[in-house]
Amino acid sequence: MSAEQDQILDQVTSNEYKYGFYTDIELETLPKGLSEDIIRMLSAKKKEPEFLLESRLKAFRHWQTMKMPEWSHLKLPEINYQDIIYYAAPKQKAKLKSLNEVDPELLATFEKLGIPLEEQKQLTGVAVDAVMDSVSVKTTFRETLAELGIIFCSFSEAVQEHPDLVQKHMGSVVPYTDNYFAALNSAVFSDGSFCYIPKGVRCPMELSTYFRINAANTGQFERTLIVAEDDSYVSYLEGCTAPQRDENQLHAAIVEIVAMENAEVKYSTVQNWYPGDKNGKGGIYNFVTKRGICKGDNSKISWTQVETGSAITWKYPSCILKGDNTTGEFYSVAVTNNHQQADTGTKMIHIGKNSRSTIISKGISAGQSQNSYRGLVKVLKNAHNVRNFTQCDSLLLGDMCGAHTFPYIEVDNETAIIEHEATTSKIGEDQIFYCNQRGIDTENAIGLIINGYAKEVLNKLPMEFAVEAQKLLQISLEGSVG
Amino acid sequence: MTTLELQEELAKLYNKNASHIAEDTSELINKHRQQAFEDFKRLGIPSKKNEDYRYTDLMSYLKGEYSYEIAPSKFSVDLDDLFRCDIPELDTFIVLVLNGFYYKQNNPVGLPEGVIISSFAKASIQYPEIVNRHYAKYADTKLDSLAALNTLFAQDGIFIYIPKNIKIDKPIQIINIGFSFKNLRITRRNLFVIEQDSSASLLICDHTLCPRSFITNSLTEIYTGDNASFNVIRMQNENGNSSQISNTFVYQEANSRFSSNTISLHGGLIRNNTFAKLNGEGALNKTYGIFFGDNDQHVANYTHIHHAKPHCESDQLFKGILDGNSTGAFNGKILVDKFVVKTQAYQRNNNILLSKTARMNTKPQLEIYNDDVKCSHGATVGQLDENALFYLRSRGISNQEARHLLMYAFADEVIADIKLDPLRQRMNEMIEKRLRGELARCENCKVHHLGN
Numbered sequence: 001m002s003a004e005q006d007q008i009l010d011q012v013t014s015n016e017y018k019y020g021f022y023t024d025i026e027l028e029t030l031p032k033g034l035s036e037d038i039i040r041m042l043s044a045k046k047k048e049p050e051f052l053l054e055s056r057l058k059a060f061r062h063w064q065t066m067k068m069p070e071w072s073h074l075k076l077p078e079i080n081y082q083d084i085i086y087y088a089a090p091k092q093k094a095k096l097k098s099l100n101e102v103d104p105e106l107l108a109t110f111e112k113l114g115i116p117l118e119e120q121k122q123l124t125g126v127a128v129d130a131v132m133d134s135v136s137v138k139t140t141f142r143e144t145l146a147e148l149g150i151i152f153c154s155f156s157e158a159v160q161e162h163p164d165l166v167q168k169h170m171g172s173v174v175p176y177t178d179n180y181f182a183a184l185n186s187a188v189f190s191d192g193s194f195c196y197i198p199k200g201v202r203c204p205m206e207l208s209t210y211f212r213i214n215a216a217n218t219g220q221f222e223r224t225l226i227v228a229e230d231d232s233y234v235s236y237l238e239g240c241t242a243p244q245r246d247e248n249q250l251h252a253a254i255v256e257i258v259a260m261e262n263a264e265v266k267y268s269t270v271q272n273w274y275p276g277d278k279n280g281k282g283g284i285y286n287f288v289t290k291r292g293i294c295k296g297d298n299s300k301i302s303w304t305q306v307e308t309g310s311a312i313t314w315k316y317p318s319c320i321l322k323g324d325n326t327t328g329e330f331y332s333v334a335v336t337n338n339h340q341q342a343d344t345g346t347k348m349i350h351i352g353k354n355s356r357s358t359i360i361s362k363g364i365s366a367g368q369s370q371n372s373y374r375g376l377v378k379v380l381k382n383a384h385n386v387r388n389f390t391q392c393d394s395l396l397l398g399d400m401c402g403a404h405t406f407p408y409i410e411v412d413n414e415t416a417i418i419e420h421e422a423t424t425s426k427i428g429e430d431q432i433f434y435c436n437q438r439g440i441d442t443e444n445a446i447g448l449i450i451n452g453y454a455k456e457v458l459n460k461l462p463m464e465f466a467v468e469a470q471k472l473l474q475i476s477l478e479g480s481v482g
Numbered sequence: 483m484t485t486l487e488l489q490e491e492l493a494k495l496y497n498k499n500a501s502h503i504a505e506d507t508s509e510l511i512n513k514h515r516q517q518a519f520e521d522f523k524r525l526g527i528p529s530k531k532n533e534d535y536r537y538t539d540l541m542s543y544l545k546g547e548y549s550y551e552i553a554p555s556k557f558s559v560d561l562d563d564l565f566r567c568d569i570p571e572l573d574t575f576i577v578l579v580l581n582g583f584y585y586k587q588n589n590p591v592g593l594p595e596g597v598i599i600s601s602f603a604k605a606s607i608q609y610p611e612i613v614n615r616h617y618a619k620y621a622d623t624k625l626d627s628l629a630a631l632n633t634l635f636a637q638d639g640i641f642i643y644i645p646k647n648i649k650i651d652k653p654i655q656i657i658n659i660g661f662s663f664k665n666l667r668i669t670r671r672n673l674f675v676i677e678q679d680s681s682a683s684l685l686i687c688d689h690t691l692c693p694r695s696f697i698t699n700s701l702t703e704i705y706t707g708d709n710a711s712f713n714v715i716r717m718q719n720e721n722g723n724s725s726q727i728s729n730t731f732v733y734q735e736a737n738s739r740f741s742s743n744t745i746s747l748h749g750g751l752i753r754n755n756t757f758a759k760l761n762g763e764g765a766l767n768k769t770y771g772i773f774f775g776d777n778d779q780h781v782a783n784y785t786h787i788h789h790a791k792p793h794c795e796s797d798q799l800f801k802g803i804l805d806g807n808s809t810g811a812f813n814g815k816i817l818v819d820k821f822v823v824k825t826q827a828y829q830r831n832n833n834i835l836l837s838k839t840a841r842m843n844t845k846p847q848l849e850i851y852n853d854d855v856k857c858s859h860g861a862t863v864g865q866l867d868e869n870a871l872f873y874l875r876s877r878g879i880s881n882q883e884a885r886h887l888l889m890y891a892f893a894d895e896v897i898a899d900i901k902l903d904p905l906r907q908r909m910n911e912m913i914e915k916r917l918r919g920e921l922a923r924c925e926n927c928k929v930h931h932l933g934n
Contacts, residue, residue, distance in 0.1 A: 071533070073849075396853030401819065405848040410537075411863040416837035418864065424857040426848050 035058060039187060042087045044395030046156050051161050053415075059176035062249045066180045072343040073372040073404055074312055079250060079285070086221070089154050142297040145203075149197040150234075152207055155223050158194035163318040165196060169227050173293045175319070181252040181287040182313075185221045189254065192223035197232035197263070208237035221252040228263035230296060237267040237465055249274075251310075252287045260325065261296030266304070268461050270469050271433040273309035280368075281341025283311025290317035294326035294352070302329035303346065304460045306469040311340060316374065318347035321355035321383075328357040335473065336369030336401070345375035345392075350383040350416070361392035362454050365401040372404040379416045386416040395453060396423040483545040485527040493523065495550060502552040508606040511636060518623045519634035520699060523590070524629030537811035537843040538620040539784045543725040543751035548697055550665045554583035557664065559722055572904040574655035574685060575599060580763055581660060582668040582698070583638045590654075592615050596645040602671055605641035612643055616675055620703045620759070626712045628755075632701035636671035639700075644680045646707075653683040653902060660689070660696040660724065670700040678707035678735070685905060686716040688726065688749075695723035695750075702730045706738035708762065714742040715900055717912065718749055722777055725751035735760025736771035737792070742898055745779050745909060746773035747916050760794040767796040772896040774916055775808030775840070782811035789818045789825045798829040801896055803889055804840035812844040816859070820851045829859035834866060836890060886917050 030041055038139050039060055043053040057077070068076065145152050158166050176186035197203055228234055238255075252274070257264050267290075276283025286309075292301035303317040313336075319328030330346040348357040357377065365371035373392045394403035403423045428460060436446030450473060458466050458473075496503070496519065504512045527544070528535040567785065575592075577599055578585035584601030598609065606613045623630035640656055660668060676682060690696055698720075706712050720726060726749055732740055746752045758767050773781040781804075787796045802810045812831040833842045846859040866888045874884035893913050898907040 018793050110541060394848075394850070396850070396855070401825070401853060402851040403848070405846075405859065407844075407846060407861070409842075409844045409861055409863060411833075411835065411843070412841045414840060414865060415837055416835075416863060419860075419862050420844075420846070421860040422846075422848060422858060424848055424855060426853040426855070 017400075029085050032085050033082045034060075034084070034086060034188065038086055042188065042190070045087065046159070049158055051163075051167055052159060055171065055176070062176055062181035063180070064188055069180055072314055073370065073374070074314060074341045074343050075310065076260070080121060084244050084250060087190055092442075095375070100372045103204070106178070106416045123401075128214070143206075143317045148204070148415070149198040150201060150203055151194065152250050152376050153194055155189070155225070158225075162194070163197070165227065166194065166225070169225055169256065169258050170223075172256060173254075173291050174254050174289050179289060182185040182289040182443055183225060185252045185254045185289070189221040189223040192225070192253070194224070194225045195234065195236065197228045199229040200231045202232065205236040206237050207227070208239070212302050220249070220251045220253070222251075224253070224255040226255075226257045226265060226267070228257075228259045228265050230261045230263060230300075232260075233264045235268070235462060237268050237462060239270045239272075239465065250285045250287070253293075254288070255288070255290040255317075257292030257301055259292065259294050259296065259301050260298035262298045264300040264302075265292065265295065266302045266449050267317070268465055269303075269305040269307075270461075270465055270472065271305065271309050271313075272472055274311075275309050275338065275340050276311040278338050283340070284309065285451070286310035286313045286315060288315040290315065291320065291347075292318070292328075293320040293354075294323050294328065297323040297352070298325045299323055300329075301325040302327075302331075304331045304457065305333070305459070306472065307332065307334040307342060307344060307470045310342075313340075313342040313344055315344045316346055318349070319357065320349045320351065321357065323355075324352040325354045325364045326352050327355070329460075330357075330359045330361070331460045332361045333364070333454045333469070334361070334370045334371055334373075334474070335364045335459045337365040338369060340367075340369040342370070343372045343374055345373045347376040348378070348388060349471070350377075350379045350386045351390070353382070353384045354386070356387045357389075359390040359391075359392070360456055362457055363392070363394040363403055364397065364450065364453075365403050366392065366397040368398075368400040370402045370404070372406060373422070374406040374408075375422070376408040376410070377418055378408075378410045379413050379418070383413055384412065384415045386418075388416070388418045388421040390418075392422045393453070395450070396424065396426045443482075444467055483541065485529050485541055488541070488544060489523070489526050492631065492925070493519075498504055499550070499552050500721065503635060506603045507637060507753055508610060508613070509782065510610055510617060511603075511606045514618045514623075514633050519629040519631045521623040522627055522634055527625060527632060534784060536812065537809075537813065537845075538751075538753055538780065540614065540727075540751075540753075542928040543780070544697060545664065546695065548665045548695070550660075550667045551581055551583075554586070554638075572902065572908070573651070574653045576657065577640060578653045579638075579640060579656060579658045579670065581662060581666060582670045584640065590766040590793040594648050597650065598640050598641065599649060601892070602641045602673060603634050603637060605643075605673070609641075609643065612675060613673065616673060616703060616705050618703075619732045620705070620757075621701055621729065622731075622757075626729065626755070628699060628727050629701055629731075630698050632669055632671060632729065635669040635699070635794070639671040639673075641672070642674040642682075642684070644676045644682050644710075646677045646679055648680045650682045652681075653685050653905070655685045655687070658686065658688045658698075658700075659691055660694070660698065660720065661691040662694050662696070662818070663692075665695040666697075666893070668700075669697040670698060672700070672701065674704045674712070676704075676706045676710040676712045679709045680707070681711035683713040683902060684715070686714065688716075688718045688720055690720040690724050691922040693721055693723065696720065696725070697725070698726045698728070700726065700728040704730065704732045704740070706734050706740050708735045709737045710735070711739040712741075712926070713743075713901065713907070714740075715902075715905060715909075716742065716744045717753055718745065719747045720749040722748065722750050722779065724749055727751075727753045727755075727837060729755045730757070732756070732758040732767070734760050734762060734765040734767060736762040738762065739766045741768035741899070742770065743896060744771040744773075744783070744895070745772065746913060748774075748779075749781075750779060752781045752784070753784070755786075757786045757788070758796070759788045759790055760796065761790045763791050765791070765794045767794070768899070769796070769897055771797045771800045772893045772913075773800070773802045773810065774913075775802065775804040775810055776806035776808070777808060779808040780800045780810070781808070782813070784816040785829075787814075787816050787827065789816070789822050789827060792821070792823045792825065794822075796828070799896060800831045800915045801892060802831075802833045802842065803892065804833065804842055805835065805836040807837075807839045809841045810843070812846065812861070814845070815849060816849045816857055818850045818852055818857065822852055823854035825852070825855040825857070827855070827857045831859075831861040832892075833861075833863045834889070835863060836865075866900070886914075889917050890914060
C-alpha cells in the first residue's frame, strides 16, 4: 500500500498549478516605487476627493514609522516596497455599457476561469463584480440590486458616487494604525468592492467578486467595505485564482464589514492564488486584514474560508462582537502543500452581553509546508454570558510538513463559558483500511476522508462555492498521504 | 521601577557580592557565572512584551525593597519540634532549606547505599564528576533570563543523586522555608540525578514562616537515566506578599518516566516554568498541576515539552480555580521535531472562575513538524455547573457545601494521580482546607509568625 501511496503522493505533489495562464492586456501603470508623490498621483488618477487623499497620506506617514511584524510563525522574505508597481489599470476606451464592449481577451480569461458573466449570470443568480488588476471592469445585476436600494459597485465608483458612506465607514473597523499591512493598504489601495444593504432589505442573491491578480509586478491592494443596515441580510462571495508566475507578488487587502442591528453578513472566500512551484519558487504573498464589527444588537457575522493557494498566507478574519446577543462565526479550511506557509485563524472579541462565537478550523498540511492556526478569544469585563466554542484540527500528510496551533484565550468575566479543543494527527491507517475493505481504493478513500474532514466547513459555503471548493481540495491534496 | 532599573540593581548587587557568592561553590559552578551574567544583561527582566510573559506582569510583583543574604541565616530550627509539615503515616527522608541555603542540621538517616542527599554547594566540591556532568546542561541561560539570573546567583540548594538500580520506596521530602526579619531575595538551585533503572519520589513543600515578602528564584535541573522513574509532588504554600519564580528543566533518557504534580495553594505570584526534553525513545512525561487563586494572586504555569526522539508520550493537565481579584495563566507548548514519529502528546487546561474580577488567560500551543503523531489539546474557562449544583441542593446540601464539593471534585483529577496514599490524603485535606479558607498558612508554623 505504501508504494502506491508514494506514487499518489508523487503525482499530487508534482501537480502544476491548473489555473496558470497569463492574459496579455495593455496596462496603464504608474512607475515603480512608493512615495507621497506616487500616492498623490494614484489619487489624482482615480479623481478621488480630498478626504481620501488625506487619509492615504496619513496612513503612509504612519506606515513609514512601522516595522514588518515578526511574531507570525512564518519565514517572511525581505520585501522591497520600492520595487512594486502600485497602480495598474486595464486600459479602457470609454465607459462600458454592455458586455460587447469589454475587451474580448478579458472575457476569454473569465471564460477560462468559469466566471458566470453572461447567460450563466441568470442561471446562477450571481451578480459579479469582476476585479482584474485593481479596477472593476464589469458589474452585473446592478439594476436588479439597485431596485432594492442595494449598492454593489467597485470601491472607486463608491468613492465618486457615495463619498459620504465611504467616509463614514472606511477605516471604522480596520483603522490605518491597525497593523503594518493595513497601513500599507490604507495608503495605496487601488480598488475593491463596496456593498451597502439598506434597512430591512434581504439581498436576494449571492454577491460575488472574483479577484484576479494579473500583470507582473503589480502588488494588489484591494479594499472591500460591506455595510449592512438594520434588519438586512447579505451573503458575499470572494474567489480568487491567479496566473502562474515566478516572481513573488504581494497582496495586502483589507476587508471591513459593518453589521447594524439584526443584520446578518455571510462572507465566504475561496482562495486559490498561485502557491509557487514544487520547489517553493514564486507564489503570492497574501497578507490580509479582514474584520467585521457586529455593531448593533442581535447582529451576526459569519466568515467562511477555503484557503488553498498563496506561497504565504497571513490572515485572521475577525469579529468584534460589540452589540448584545451578537454572533460571530469562523469556519476555515486551510490547505498547504509543497513549500507553502500559512498562519491563519481568527479573533473573536466579545464586548456585548450574551454574545456567542464559534470557531471551526481545519488545517491540512502536506509536502514541506507549515500550517499554523492562531486565534484569540477575548471576553471583556462587561460581556456577560458569553459562549465560545473552538475546534481546530490539523491533518498532516507526509513526514516533512508541520502543523501548529497557537490559541489565545483571555477571559475577564466569570460568566463566560469558553471551550477550546484541538487535535493533530495523520489519516488513520484503520480508516483507510476500512474503506479498502469495502472496495474503495486508497486514493478515493483519502479523498473521501479529507472531504469528510472538511465537510463541517464546506457545508457552510454557498452551493456554487461548495462545489468549487471540493474540487480544489481534491486537486491540491487527494491521496497525498505519506 | 522599570525592568531596566531592576536589571541594573541586580547587576550591581552581583558585582558587589561576586566574590562572596562564589565562595562556597566549586569552580564547576562558578565557571558558568560569566556567561550567565552576559545572557542576563542581554535578555533583561521579561516584560509583558515578551511573548512567554504576555500574561504575567512580573514587575508589579518584583519591585520594592529587598535585601539579599549571601550566607546561611543563623536561625536555628528544630526539625522535630518547631516545624512539622506532618503527614501522618508518611515517613520521609526530610531535608530543610532555609532561605535558599541547605540547613546545617539536616540529617537524613538510613539512606540506601550510594544515595546522596546533600547541600548543592557541598556537592559541587565533593562530587565534582557528577555535578560537572549535569550542571547547567539542561537549563538554557541563553533563552531564559530568569534561568540566567539563577545561574548567576546560585549558591546553594539541594543535590540528590540516586545511583543505578536503586529503588527508594520511602519518599524524599524537601521543605523550603522563607523566614526573615527583612524582605528577602532568595536564590535556590537544585540538581537531581536519577541514574538508570532507579526510581524515587520526591515531595517538595514551599512555605513562608513569617509575613515578610520573599522573592524566590528557584531553578531545578532533573536528569532521569534509561528506565529511571521519578515522581515529584510539589506543594506551594507561601504568603500573599511573596513571589516565586520556579524553573524546572527535565532531561529524560530512553524509557524513563517522569511525573510532576504541582499544587499551588497560596502565594502572591507563582510562576512555574517546566521545560522537558524527551531525549530517548519510549520516555514518558506527565506534568500535572492544580492551582487556587484569590485576592491579588497571580498563578502562571508555563510548560514546554520537547519531543526530540520517537515513541515518546507526554501528558499535561493543569486545572485552576480563581476567586477574588486573582489572575491565572496557562501557557503550554508541545514541540515535536522532524522525524520524531509515533509521538503521543496531550495537553489540557480547565479553569473555573468564581468571581467577577477573577481573570484567566490561556494559551495552549502545538508545534508539530512531522505527520506520524497523535497530539491534542483542550482548554476551557467556565463556572461551576448549575445543574450539578441544583442536583446537590435538591438533596439538601447547602449552597456553600455543594460548591465546595464540586470544586473538590474538580481538583481531584490532579490529586488522584498521586501514587502515595498518605500523601494523596494529605493533599486532599490541604485542598479541602484551602477551599474552606481555613488554610491561611500551615498551622504548625503559627508560633513563628512575626507581628501576630
